[in-house]
Amino acid sequence: MEENKYKNGDALDYIMNLSSVPSKLPEKLELLRTRVLCNNDAPQHTDTIQYSGAYAALGVDNSLRLDNFCENFKVEVNKLTEETIEFDMIGIDPALANAFRRILIADVPTMAIERVYIANNTSLIQDEVLAHRLGLVPINADPRLFEYPENAGDEKNEKNTIVFKLHVRCPNKVGQPRITVKSGELKWLPNGSELLGENKKPNAGSQTSFSCSQDSIPQFSDNPPRPQYSDIILAKLGAGQEIELEVHAVKGIGKTHAKWSPVATAWYRMLPEVVLLKDVEDELAEELKNKCPQNVFDIEDFGYGKRRATVKNPRDCTLCRECIRGGKDWEDRVALRRVKDHFIFTIESTGALPPEALFTEAVKILEEKCERVITELS
Numbered sequence: 175m176e177e178n179k180y181k182n183g184d185a186l187d188y189i190m191n192l193s194s195v196p197s198k199l200p201e202k203l204e205l206l207r208t209r210v211l212c213n214n215d216a217p218q219h220t221d222t223i224q225y226s227g228a229y230a231a232l233g234v235d236n237s238l239r240l241d242n243f244c245e246n247f248k249v250e251v252n253k254l255t256e257e258t259i260e261f262d263m264i265g266i267d268p269a270l271a272n273a274f275r276r277i278l279i280a281d282v283p284t285m286a287i288e289r290v291y292i293a294n295n296t297s298l299i300q301d302e303v304l305a306h307r308l309g310l311v312p313i314n315a316d317p318r319l320f321e322y323p324e325n326a327g328d329e330k331n332e333k334n335t336i337v338f339k340l341h342v343r344c345p346n347k348v349g350q351p352r353i354t355v356k357s358g359e360l361k362w363l364p365n366g367s368e369l370l371g372e373n374k375k376p377n378a379g380s381q382t383s384f385s386c387s388q389d390s391i392p393q394f395s396d397n398p399p400r401p402q403y404s405d406i407i408l409a410k411l412g413a414g415q416e417i418e419l420e421v422h423a424v425k426g427i428g429k430t431h432a433k434w435s436p437v438a439t440a441w442y443r444m445l446p447e448v449v450l451l452k453d454v455e456d457e458l459a460e461e462l463k464n465k466c467p468q469n470v471f472d473i474e475d476f477g478y479g480k481r482r483a484t485v486k487n488p489r490d491c492t493l494c495r496e497c498i499r500g501g502k503d504w505e506d507r508v509a510l511r512r513v514k515d516h517f518i519f520t521i522e523s524t525g526a527l528p529p530e531a532l533f534t535e536a537v538k539i540l541e542e543k544c545e546r547v548i549t550e551l552s
């Protein structure tokens with residue numbers, strides 16, 4: 175009967191469900207498969223075991239199965255602010271976690287200032303330095319509403335370009351203090367360029383050919399394009415000095431230039447696991463608590479004046495290894511480990527997109543990349 179149940183099904187399922195096939199590895203091997211052991215000298219067992227037949231001699235199937243992945247994969251958000259998200263990504267290979275990190279840094283598009291047309295600059299700061307500083311100002315505008323400029327040849331239209339102007343003059347008066355020009359002075363021009371170029375060739379002047387005002391884009395009614403931070407210092411002007419310019423922001427990716435990278439940083443660390451291998455009591459418990467700069471340990475009173483160390487905040491462990499320094503005895507008391515498939519992921523957005531949207535965009539880009547590979551292979 176048992177065999178009939180699998181008659182039309184998967185042979186592998188049948189084999190794996192035989193009572194004579196062990197479903198789990200022995201505890202010691204499971205530990206080496208799932209944890210990085212952080213010893214005093216160096217971490218051990220850092221690699222992930224990918225080979226499907228790695229434990230075939232023990233009758234354990236190590237193949238990567240989509241149904242297992244779907245069952246075990248979890249994302250749990252711990253912290254979300256306007257600029258930062260921290261979440262746990264559980265049940266994923268380090269290569270995939272790293273793929274998300276790299277996509278976030280280099281492949282998720284944003285809008286950034288690409289062209290600067292300077293009509294007048296009598297400040298001390300040179301044109302090229304001023305242009306460089308402007309290029310690095312994060313622009314708050316949803317890149318999903320725009321096209322890449324390459325799609326339109328050299329034409330700068332309302333679908334691929336956002337235009338800002340900046341015009342600041344320091345009054346020419348005796349005793350006039352210097353004024354500071356900040357990014358907040360960049361004013362959005364929804365109808366496109368206001369500067370006149372000397373000739374009409376594309377790229378030769380600052381003209382744009384907007385067929386309609388960007389004001390009409392519904393998403394801009396509440397949240398018009400602007401520099402994400404209004405207090406970034408661009409230049410200082412002395413009495414009588416002036417800067418007048420226009421800048422064009424276009425869509426691009428961090429792979430081309432870091433100014434398009436949507437993240438200040440995107441990083442992850444494996445979940446720390448701190449285990450007390452034996453009871454650490456009284457003075458030793460006090461010593462252990464004091465060794466840890468992160469307050470990972472606590473002391474509990476278990477009656478009759480006896481005190482014992484406990485692990486209170488393993489997540490805060492930075493792997494400084496202070497707790498296992500001071501001789502072999504300490505290494506025998508405390509085990510420091512990292513969970514190989516559990517990542518604490520942090521994304522700090524520059525402000526172009528909310529951090530949670532950045533991650534979903536990264537997932538879409540990875541999906542597209544996979545589809546491209548599948549198409550090219552088939």
Ligand code: SF4
Nearest residue numbers: 466491492494495497
């Ligand atoms: S490795 Fe450092 S941070 Fe982690 S528990 Fe030990 S002393 Fe604390």
